[in-house]
Amino acid sequence: MSQYNVIGTRAPRVDAPDKATGRAVFVDDMKMPGMLFGALLQSPYAHARIRGIDVSAAKRLPGVKAVVTAKEAGLVRFGVSPARYDETLFCSDKVRHVGDNVAAVAAVDLETAMEAVSLIKVDYEELPAVFTIEEALADGAPLVHEEYPRNICAEVHQEFGDVEAAFKECDLIKTSSLTSKLQNCAFLEPQACIAFYDHWGSLTLYTSTQTPHYVQRTVAMVLGLPVGKVRVVKPYTGGGFGAKASASHLELAACLLSMKAGKPVKMRFDREQVFWHGRSRHQFFHTMTTGVKKDGTILALKNECYLNGGAYCSFGIATVYYAGSLLGGPYKLPNMKYDGYRLYTNLPASGAQRGHGGVIARSCWEQQLDMIAEELGMDPIELRLKNVMTAGDVTCNDLNMSSLGMKEAIEVVRDASDWNNKKGKLPKGKGIGMACGFFVSGAGYPIYRSDTYHCTVVVKLAEDGGTAVVYTASAEIGQGSDTTFAMIAAEALGVPLEMVRVESGDTDFGVDLGAYSSRQTLMTGQATKEAAEDAKRQVLEVLSKELNIPVEDMDIKNGLVVFKNTKPDFTALRTRYQKEHRGWIDNPGAEEELSFREASRIAYLARGTIVGTGKYRPPELGGKFKGAAVGTSPAYGCSAQVAEVSVDEGTGKITVEKMVDAHDCGRAINRTSVEGQMQGSISMALGEALFEEVKFDDKGRILNADLAEYKIPTILDMPKVDARIVESNEPNGPFGAKEVGEGNIVPTIAAILNAVYDAIGVRIHELPLTPERVYLALQEYKNKSKTKS
Amino acid sequence: MKKIIRLTVNNEEHQLAVEPNQTLLDMLRDQLGLTGAKKGCEMGECGACTVIMDGITVNSCLVLAMQANGKRITTIEGLETEQGLHPIQKAFIEKGAIQCGFCTSGMILSAKVLLDKNPKPTEEEIRSALSGNLCRCTGYQKIVEAVQSVSEDDVGPARQES
Ligand code: FES
Ligand code: FES
Numbered sequence: 001m002s003q004y005n006v007i008g009t010r011a012p013r014v015d016a017p018d019k020a021t022g023r024a025v026f027v028d029d030m031k032m033p034g035m036l037f038g039a040l041l042q043s044p045y046a047h048a049r050i051r052g053i054d055v056s057a058a059k060r061l062p063g064v065k066a067v068v069t070a071k072e073a074g075l076v077r078f079g080v081s082p083a084r085y086d087e088t089l090f091c092s093d094k095v096r097h098v099g100d101n102v103a104a105v106a107a108v109d110l111e112t113a114m115e116a117v118s119l120i121k122v123d124y125e126e127l128p129a130v131f132t133i134e135e136a137l138a139d140g141a142p143l144v145h146e147e148y149p150r151n152i153c154a155e156v157h158q159e160f161g162d163v164e165a166a167f168k169e170c171d172l173i174k175t176s177s178l179t180s181k182l183q184n185c186a187f188l189e190p191q192a193c194i195a196f197y198d199h200w201g202s203l204t205l206y207t208s209t210q211t212p213h214y215v216q217r218t219v220a221m222v223l224g225l226p227v228g229k230v231r232v233v234k235p236y237t238g239g240g241f242g243a244k245a246s247a248s249h250l251e252l253a254a255c256l257l258s259m260k261a262g263k264p265v266k267m268r269f270d271r272e273q274v275f276w277h278g279r280s281r282h283q284f285f286h287t288m289t290t291g292v293k294k295d296g297t298i299l300a301l302k303n304e305c306y307l308n309g310g311a312y313c314s315f316g317i318a319t320v321y322y323a324g325s326l327l328g329g330p331y332k333l334p335n336m337k338y339d340g341y342r343l344y345t346n347l348p349a350s351g352a353q354r355g356h357g358g359v360i361a362r363s364c365w366e367q368q369l370d371m372i373a374e375e376l377g378m379d380p381i382e383l384r385l386k387n388v389m390t391a392g393d394v395t396c397n398d399l400n401m402s403s404l405g406m407k408e409a410i411e412v413v414r415d416a417s418d419w420n421n422k423k424g425k426l427p428k429g430k431g432i433g434m435a436c437g438f439f440v441s442g443a444g445y446p447i448y449r450s451d452t453y454h455c456t457v458v459v460k461l462a463e464d465g466g467t468a469v470v471y472t473a474s475a476e477i478g479q480g481s482d483t484t485f486a487m488i489a490a491e492a493l494g495v496p497l498e499m500v501r502v503e504s505g506d507t508d509f510g511v512d513l514g515a516y517s518s519r520q521t522l523m524t525g526q527a528t529k530e531a532a533e534d535a536k537r538q539v540l541e542v543l544s545k546e547l548n549i550p551v552e553d554m555d556i557k558n559g560l561v562v563f564k565n566t567k568p569d570f571t572a573l574r575t576r577y578q579k580e581h582r583g584w585i586d587n588p589g590a591e592e593e594l595s596f597r598e599a600s601r602i603a604y605l606a607r608g609t610i611v612g613t614g615k616y617r618p619p620e621l622g623g624k625f626k627g628a629a630v631g632t633s634p635a636y637g638c639s640a641q642v643a644e645v646s647v648d649e650g651t652g653k654i655t656v657e658k659m660v661d662a663h664d665c666g667r668a669i670n671r672t673s674v675e676g677q678m679q680g681s682i683s684m685a686l687g688e689a690l691f692e693e694v695k696f697d698d699k700g701r702i703l704n705a706d707l708a709e710y711k712i713p714t715i716l717d718m719p720k721v722d723a724r725i726v727e728s729n730e731p732n733g734p735f736g737a738k739e740v741g742e743g744n745i746v747p748t749i750a751a752i753l754n755a756v757y758d759a760i761g762v763r764i765h766e767l768p769l770t771p772e773r774v775y776l777a778l779q780e781y782k783n784k785s786k787t788k789s
Numbered sequence: 790m791k792k793i794i795r796l797t798v799n800n801e802e803h804q805l806a807v808e809p810n811q812t813l814l815d816m817l818r819d820q821l822g823l824t825g826a827k828k829g830c831e832m833g834e835c836g837a838c839t840v841i842m843d844g845i846t847v848n849s850c851l852v853l854a855m856q857a858n859g860k861r862i863t864t865i866e867g868l869e870t871e872q873g874l875h876p877i878q879k880a881f882i883e884k885g886a887i888q889c890g891f892c893t894s895g896m897i898l899s900a901k902v903l904l905d906k907n908p909k910p911t912e913e914e915i916r917s918a919l920s921g922n923l924c925r926c927t928g929y930q931k932i933v934e935a936v937q938s939v940s941e942d943d944v945g946p947a948r949q950e951s
Contacts, residue, residue, distance in 0.1 A: 019890030022825020022865035029824035188891040238891030478889025672885035679928030707834040
C-alpha cells in the first residue's frame with residue numbers, strides 16, 4: 001500500500017473533460033467586444049537594408065485603425081538572455097531573415113489588416129547573406145549583426161580535469177561526428193494572442209505561451225510599462241515544446257497595436273509563420289573524441305560543436321552551454337573538454353526545443369559509445385553499466401545526482417526488451433540498439449540574473465470550507481501540470497482530489513518562471529506543497545484552540561480530521577457548522593468523523609480567509625566556473641531506451657518497430673501522465689531521427705513551411721512504446737518527484753542509430769535517416785567492401 | 790456576395806448567410822460559436838478541424854461553407870447527450886489520451902466515424918482511420934488504447950445520430 005492517497009495514482013486529468021467536449025478555450029477561440037485583428041509585415045529577404053518605409057497607403061485604407069513600425073515601437077532591445085538582447089520589435093536598419101518583422105497593422109477584420117500590410121511599401125536594398133556555418137565563418141563574410149565579428153554569437157571553452165593527459169592513459173581513442181538539421185517544434189496550435197490596453201493604462205495579454213512571467217517582463221520592458229500594469233494570461237495552450245518559451249513579436253505587436261488603437265487586438269500566426277518564427281531546435285555539428293581503458297572505463301571526452309543559430313540569439317547562449325554540460329553524466333567521466341560555437345546566420349532564429357541542447361550531443365556520444373563497445377568486444381549495455389553513476393555521484397562539471405535510477409533503468413529495458421537474446425542475433429535487416437540520457441529538473445537559475453523565487457503559489461481555502469483553490473502562474477501547455485499541482489495540493493492538504501481547483505497561467509497569481517527546462521513538477525510542485533501545508537497548518541491551529549488539542553496530535557487525511565490520540569467531543573463545532581448551513585442537504589451526519597470542510601469553515605470564522613503561501617528557489621548549485629549555471633539543477637531525471645528497427649535495404653526505409661523505455665522520474669505523481677510524456681517525447685525524437693528537417697532554398701526561404709512537407713510522425717509511424725516508470729525518491733522534489741517531460745527525449749535518436757547499425761552494419765553520422773540517406777550509405781558501404789575484397 | 794445556406798449542425802437546423810470563400814471551419818467557429826474544431830494549418834494537413842459531414846469525416850478548413858448546404862454536420866460539441874459524454878469521450882479522458890487537447894476534437898470524431906462503421910476494429914484499422922489526425926503530444930499510444938477500450942456495446946446509443 002502506498003503511503004499516499006492521491007500521489008502515484010492514475011487520476012484522470014482535471015482538464016480532460018473540457019478538452020474532450022470542445023469546451024476548453026484556447027486563445028483563438030476567444031472574442032472581445034470591439035476586437036480588431038492584427039497582421040504582420042514580414043521580410044521577403046534574408047538580408048536587406050531598409051532604406052525607407054511608406055505606410056501612407058495602408059493608413060488610408062478604410063477599416064485600418066493603427067499602423068506601427070519601428071518609429072512607433074521604439075528600439076528597445078530584447079531577447080532571452082540579457083547578455084544578448086539583440087532584437088527589436090520591428091527592424092529599423094535592416095532585416096536579417098525571411099520573415100523578420102517590419103511593421104504591423106490593426107484593422108476591423110483580418111482581410112483588411114492583410115490588405116493594409118500589402119500596401120506598405122518598404123524600400124529594401126538586398127545584402128549578401130550567410131546561411132551555413134562555413135559561410136558565416138568565412139573570411140570577409142557579411143555580418144548578421146555588425147557588433148559580432150565573424151558572426152560568432154557565443155562561444156564556450158571549458159575543460160574539467162585534463163583531457164590530453166587522460167588520453168595518454170587510454171587503450172582506445174575514438175573520434176566520430178554527428179550532424180543534425182534545423183527542427184520545428186510543430187505544436188498543433190499556432191501562436192495566437194489578444195491584447196487589450198484599457199483607459200487606466202493596464203494591459204492584459206491573453207496568449208498561447210509557455211512562460212507568462214517572461215512575456216510579462218519583456219512586454220513591460222519593450223513597451224515602457226510598469227510590470228505591475230501588465231497582466232499576461234495563458235488560456236489553454238496547444239503545446240509549446242520550447243518555441244513558445246519567450247516573448248514573441250506577435251505578442252509585442254498586438255500589445256502595441258492595442259495601445260495605439262484603444263481596442264482589443266487579436267493576432268495569430270498561420271502555419272507558415274510558425275516556421276518563420278522558428279525558435280526551435282538548432283542545427284548542430286558535433287565532433288567527439290572519447291578515450292577508454294581496455295576494460296571499458298571511460299576516461300575522457302573531447303567535444304566540439306558548432307550551432308547554426310539563425311538571425312537572433314533567442315535561447316542560444318543556454319543552448320550552446322547545454323550542448324557541452326549535459327554530457328557530464330550519467331556516466332562517470334573524470335575529464336571533459338568542450339568547445340562550442342553558436343553562429344549567427346540569415347535564417348530564422350533557433351531557440352530551445354524539448355531536451356534543450358542535449359539531444360544531438362547525446363545522440364552523437366551514445367552512438368560513439370556503441371562503436372567503442374564493439375571495438376572492445378563488449379556488450380553496449382555492459383559498457384554502460386560499467387560506467388554508470390549512482391545517486392550521490394557528482395559529475396566533473398559539478399552536477400549533483402541527488403537521486404539517479406540510471407542503473408535500474410538500464411536493467412529494466414535490458415530485460416523488458418529481451419536484449420540478451422536479440423542483440424547481434426536478429427536476422428539481417430533487423431536490429432536492436434540502446435542508449436541512455438539524463439536531463440535537468442528545472443534550470444538552477446532564471447534566464448535573467450536575479451534572486452527571484454522561481455515560483456510562488458497561493459492555496460486559498462474557499463470560505464465555505466469545501467474547496468481549496470490553487471493559484472499559480474505556472475503554465476499548463478498540455479503536459480498536465482494543472483493536474484500535477486491539484487494532486488500535490490490534495491495530498492499535502494489531506495483532501496480528495498475533487499476538492500481542489502487549480503487556477504493557473506496568470507501573472508496576477510504570482511511569479512512562476514513557466515514551462516521550460518522540465519521545471520514545473522519539481523519547482524512549482526514544491527511551492528504548491530508548501531502552500532497547501534501552510535493552509536492546513538492554519539486550519540489545525542484553529543482546531544487546536546477550539547478543541548484544546550496540540551496541533552501535532554491532529555492531521556487531515558482523505559478530507560477528514562484525524563485525531564492521533566483520543567477523539568475529542570467536537571459536537572459544538574459541528575453544531576456551529578450545521579447552523580450556518582441550515583437547509584443544506586449535504587451536512588455531515590452525527591456519527592461521521594469531523595470533516596475538513598467543517599474544520600476549514602471554523603478556521604475561516606476564526607481568522608478570515610485562510611490563505612496558504614508557498615515559494616521555491618533552488619539552493620545554491622554547481623561550480624564557480626564560467627557557464628556553471630547552465631546544467632545545474634536541483635535534480636536530474638534519466639532514461640534508458642531500446643529501439644528495434646527494420647531496414648529495407650532495397651529502399652533504405654527504416655521502420656521503428658518497438659521502443660522499450662524506462663525513465664526515472666523520482667516519485668511519479670500521476671502515472672498515466674508520466675507515461676504520456678514518455679510516449680510523446682519518443683514520437684518527437686522519432687520524427688527528428690527519421691524525417692524532420694526544415695529546408696531552405698538559396699535565398700533563405702523555407703521550402704517546407706507546412707505540415708505536409710515538414711513531416712511529423714503520424715499514428716502510422718509510431719511503434720508500440722513500452723513505457724516503464726522507474727521510481728526513485730528525489731530528496732529535493734515534492735514527495736520525491738522530478739522531471740519526465742524533456743529527459744525522456746534524450747536517448748531516442750541514439751537508440752535508433754544504434755539499432756540501424758545492428759540491422760545493416762553501417763554507421764550513419766547525419767540526420768535525419770531518410771530512405772535516400774540510408775540507401776546511399778548502404779551503397780557506399782557495399783562499394784567499399786567490394787573494393788576491399 | 791453572401792449566399793443563404795441551410796444545414797443541420799448537431800441535430801439543429803440553421804439558416805446562415807455565408808461568403809462564397811468562407812470555409813466551413815470559419816462558419817462553425819465564428820458564426821455558430823462552435824470552437825471545438827481547431828485551426829492547426831488551414832491546409833488540410835493536420836486534422837484539427839475534423840468534423841463529420843453526412844457520416845464521413847472532413848477537414849472543415851478545406852470545405853466551403855456553401856458546400857455544406859443541405860448537409861448534416863456533427864462537431865465535437867454534438868457528441869455529448871443528455872445521457873452524458875459519448876463513450877469515446879469518456880475513454881479518451883480515462884485512458885490519458887488527451888494532453889494539450891488541440892487535436893482531441895478531431896481525433897474523437899475520426900474515431901467515432903470508424904466505430905460507427907466498424908465497432909470492433911483491429912489496431913491497424915484504428916491507426917489507419919486516425920492517420921489524418923496529427924498529434925504532437927501523446928505519441929498516439931494512449932489514443933489507440935482509448936479507442937480500443939470502447940467496446941461494441943458501449944458505442945450503441947450514440948451511433949444513431951449523424
Ligand atoms: S486546420 Fe484543417 S486540416 Fe489543419
Ligand atoms: S494532445 Fe496535443 S496535439 Fe494531440
